[in-house]
Amino acid sequence: MKPDKKKNNIRGKSKKVRYPGIYFLGAVLFLYLIISLYTPGNIAKSLTASLDMFIHVLPALVLIVFFMGIVNHFVYPRTLSKYVGEGSGVKGWLLAICTGILSHGPIYAWYPLLKRLRDQGMKSGLIAVFLYNRAIKIPLLPVIIYYFGIRFVVILAVYLIIGSVVQGYIVEIMDASIPDSAARG
Amino acid sequence: MRDMSDRKDNEDRKSIIFSFYKAVKSFGNIFPILLGIILLLGLFRTFVSDRMISAVFSGDLLRDTVFASIVGSISAGNAVTSYIIGGELLKEGISLIAVTAFMVAWATVGVIQFPAEAATLGKRFAAVRNAVCFILSILVAIVTVKTLMMIP
Numbered sequence: 001m002k003p004d005k006k007k008n009n010i011r012g013k014s015k016k017v018r019y020p021g022i023y024f025l026g027a028v029l030f031l032y033l034i035i036s037l038y039t040p041g042n043i044a045k046s047l048t049a050s051l052d053m054f055i056h057v058l059p060a061l062v063l064i065v066f067f068m069g070i071v072n073h074f075v076y077p078r079t080l081s082k083y084v085g086e087g088s089g090v091k092g093w094l095l096a097i098c099t100g101i102l103s104h105g106p107i108y109a110w111y112p113l114l115k116r117l118r119d120q121g122m123k124s125g126l127i128a129v130f131l132y133n134r135a136i137k138i139p140l141l142p143v144i145i146y147y148f149g150i151r152f153v154v155i156l157a158v159y160l161i162i163g164s165v166v167q168g169y170i171v172e173i174m175d176a177s178i179p180d181s182a183a184r185g
Numbered sequence: 186m187r188d189m190s191d192r193k194d195n196e197d198r199k200s201i202i203f204s205f206y207k208a209v210k211s212f213g214n215i216f217p218i219l220l221g222i223i224l225l226l227g228l229f230r231t232f233v234s235d236r237m238i239s240a241v242f243s244g245d246l247l248r249d250t251v252f253a254s255i256v257g258s259i260s261a262g263n264a265v266t267s268y269i270i271g272g273e274l275l276k277e278g279i280s281l282i283a284v285t286a287f288m289v290a291w292a293t294v295g296v297i298q299f300p301a302e303a304a305t306l307g308k309r310f311a312a313v314r315n316a317v318c319f320i321l322s323i324l325v326a327i328v329t330v331k332t333l334m335m336i337p
Binding site for chain 1: 216226
């Protein structure tokens with residue numbers, strides 16, 4: 001009996017996780033339906049733009065799933081907490097800054113991996129630092145330098161890194177001040 | 186001895202497959218949200234043009250900076266687009282502080298991505314992170330431009 005009960009619990013839990021996403025997608029599709037009644041041409045344009053985006057993002061998504069698999073298999077909570085957990089110190093902050101700068105792909109593609117890392121012990125502040133440093137995009141530097149000059153870009157990058165640390169501390173303080181379950185949403 | 190190592194290999198292989206299965210499964214949970222975000226971005230690209238974004242700026246430094254952060258926060262897409270719009274705004278006489286705030290908010294605040302962030306990392310985390318990013322976009326813009334002006 002016990003295993004069945006456990007199974008049911010797991011199913012119940014996964015249903016809870018799945019439904020908000022499906023409702024959200026349903027709401028967006030409903031929005032498309034409403035707009036299509038007024039401007040069908042624009043809906044076709046939107047769908048084409050979305051498809052282009054999806055094709056563009058697909059390699060990053062595959063890479064993220066691959067990383068998640070690697071993390072699941074090779075990274076143990078104890079190892080992870082050593083580098084980005086509670087006792088990681090300056091090393092953890094530097095790692096979050098560097099990986100944030102080097103990361104590619106759209107921000108939303110990284111959420112599942114970051115959730116997995118946090119479940120295994122990564123500090124919320126370091127997740128915020130990682131996400132903030134994604135504003136510094138090395139492959140796009142020539143474009144921003146072309147428009148704004150190298151001096152501006154260097155100063156902006158330095159302040160973005162400082163800003164990321166400030167943000168990390170604030171998120172960490174806010175996260176620590178509330179119960180764990182509420183913090184996880 | 187060989188049996189034992191074969192069994193160990195088999196277990197490792199099984200656990201690798203299980204690790205990837207778990208990865209695909211947890212990604213599957215978030216996939217409807219990602220798909221919804223991509224569809225919203227498609228609508229955004231169709232209905233909000235670069236010209237519409239430029240039109241909200243008036244020339245008043247404070248108002249433009251706050252507006253720039255708001256517009257950057259609700260805008261989405263590749264950062265290159267924000268650099269190009271920023272470059273054009275600068276040519277039109279909009280202050281560098283406002284343009285910088287716009288680009289920083291574009292890259293750090295995600296209003297359209299908020300549902301996905303809240304669903305995966307928690308509502309509280311997403312709300313605090315985005316609110317702090319919004320305020321920082323203005324502060325980072327001010328100190329960047331002030332520092333730039335101080336350097337001969």
